[in-house]
C-alpha cells in the first residue's frame with residue numbers, strides 16, 4: 001500500500017527508502033499539506049478487523065477520528081498496555097499538528113517517533129577486554145532459552161570472533177544436555193555441565209581463557225519454587241553473571257506479568273523476547289520493560305540458528321508494534 005501519487009512522484013531513480021528513513025525524512029521536512037489521497041489509500045488498514053470492543057478508542061475522546069482512531073485500534077490489537085497506549089496517543093496528538101491527524105503515514109511517523117524515544121532497549125552484549133563475561137539465560141519452560149543461547153553463542157563466535165564456552169545446568173529435562181551438546185559440536189564450542197555451585201565455579205575456572213561464557217538453565221514452571229531457588233543459588237556469584245530473562249511473545253500478557261514477577265529473585269538484568277514471528281501481537285515489546293523496569297536486549301524471530309535473532313533496537317520495536325515495514329514498504 002501507500003502507492004499514492006504523493007509517494008510515486010518522488011524521484012523514480014532513487015532507491016525506495018526504508019520506512020524508518022521515510023519517517024526521519026518526514027520529521028526533518030517542513031510541514032506538508034495533508035494528502036487526501038493517503039486518507040483514501042488507508043482503506044486496507046480500515047478493514048483490518050478489530051476483534052475486541054474499542055475500549056481504548058472510546059477512552060481517548062471524541063476527537064479521535066481518522067488515522068488517530070486507527071492508531072488507537074492498532075495499539076489495542078497489538079495488546080499494548082492501555083495505560084501506555086493512552087500516553088502514546090496523547091503524545092502523538094501533542095507533537096503532530098492537527099491538520100495531519102487524518103493521514104495514516106503522518107500519524108504512524110509521529111507514533112514511531114514517540115516509541116523510539118520511549119522504548120527501553122540495552123543490547124548488544126558488552127564484552128570487556130581482559131575479563132570474562134558470563135551470561136545466563138533463565139525463563140519459563142519451552143520459551144526458547146537453549147535455542148537463543150545457541151544463536152548468541154554462534155554470533156559471538158563466528159561474527160565477532162570471540163572465544164566462547166557453554167555451560168548447561170539443565171539436568172532435569174531428558175535430552176536437555178544432549179540438545180546443548182549438539183549445538184556445541186555444531187559450533188565447535190566447549191561445553192561443561194554444572195549441577196551445583198561448586199561445579200559452576202569449576203566450570204567457569206576451566207573456561208578462564210574464554211571471553212564469553214553462556215549458561216543455559218532449566219525451564220521453570222509456575223509452581224517450581226524449589227527449582228527457582230536452585231537456579232538462584234547456582235547463579236549467585238557476586239554479580240559476575242549477567243542474567244537475561246527469556247519470555248515468549250506467544251504467552252498471554254497476564255501470564256507474562258506473573259513471570260516477570262516470579263523471576264524477580266534472580267535479579268535479571270534484561271529481557272529477551274522470542275517467538276515474535278509466531279505472535280499476532282507485539283505490544284509485549286512495550287509492556288514487558290514497562291512492567292518490570294528492565295530493558296529489552298534481544299528479539300527472537302524464528303527457529304533458525306543463528307540467523308533468527310536481532311539486537312533489540314528502539315526502531316525495530318516501533319516497526320513491530322506499528323507494523324511499519326509491511327504498511328509503508330521496504
Ligand SMILES: Nc1nc2c(ncn2[C@@H]2O[C@H](COP(=O)(O)OP(=O)(O)OP(=O)(O)O)[C@@H](O)[C@H]2O)c(=O)[nH]1
Nearest residue numbers: 141142143144145146147219274275300301302303
Ligand atoms: N518460531 C520460533 N520458535 C522458536 C524461537 N525460539 C525458539 N523457538 C523454538 O521453541 C522450541 C523450544 O526451544 P528451546 O530452546 O528448547 O526452549 P527452552 O526454553 O530451552 O525449553 P526448556 O529447556 O525445555 O525449558 C524449539 O522448537 C525452538 O526451535 C523463535 O524465536 N521463534
Ligand SMILES: [Mg+2]
Nearest residue numbers: 145146170176
Ligand atoms: Mg532448554
